[in-house]
Amino acid sequence: MKPDAFAPLTEAQASYLLELVEGLEPDWLLPLPYVPGEGRGAWLSILGFAAEVIASPARVSNGMLGRIRLQWWREALEEVFGSAPVRQHPVVEALSVSLSDHPAKDELQDGLGKLVDGLEPFLEPGEDRSVAESLENRRGIYVPLSIALEMVASPPQPAGSSPSKRGSEDESEGSPTSLTHGMGEVPEGRRGLSDTRDVRNYLSAGNEALLLHALCRIGPAADATPQEDGTEPPSRRFARALGRQPELEAELAAALDQYRRSDTNKTGSLSGLPLTLFRTRGARIERRRNPLAQRLAILRSALTGRS
8 A cells, every 4th residue: 555545643653564574474454445545644653553563573682682672662652652752763653643642442442552562471471372362362462462463443433422333242241252251361271272172262263363373474484582581573483383293283273264164154354364374284273375366355254354
């Protein structure tokens, strides 16, 4: 999309963010044409923020420096959603322009802060021993991201208005797509995928699609190594696990199949559109490579709400 399509961002701000996100996760840009115009600038700003934060472990030499970087982003969020002047950084300035007056700014600040917190486990030694564990380890990153994106893409409901069908389904008490569940702690006992009910419970919500996409997009790299103190980005950790445990791909394929079969009435999400680029062939994950097939898959998913 052209940089002039992301008001209230300037073209310079939008160009910077588009390039930033393209460098980390180009699939994230695919839903942009389907985001309502009034929310598109905020959507891109949040993607740029997520790209910067998720890349933090790859840009430092040890966990202490990584924690300093994450704290810098927490303080930046305080400025964006508070009254203090914001620091001079393209992403921080874009967040301020697009989110500082949002009706749900308190919820957005809380959610984006949880996204920052979700990177803490990757500043210390860790391993991905199963797909369920890998999903759990990244839940604190990608579910708050997905929910924040959905919040800015949807027009705010007037006070006292009746929720839409989608809202009542997604935010009902105890629902796996509720804001509290999506940004809170992960229930215990979800360590294996042998029980199909486990997969069903873990990947039943529409806002889980971005989380599952975060694993599907990664290829094996057995020789990937963390820093001496264990610091490494989430993608590298799972790439190493895939390279050393080839059976994880079959486990991931089973998770993707189960996600698509379970809860056929679950509501899809715009942020989950990139997952439609991936399909299973037996025990393997395949990505649609043909650009036309990709566009058609994204369009179909946007129309049907199914990722």
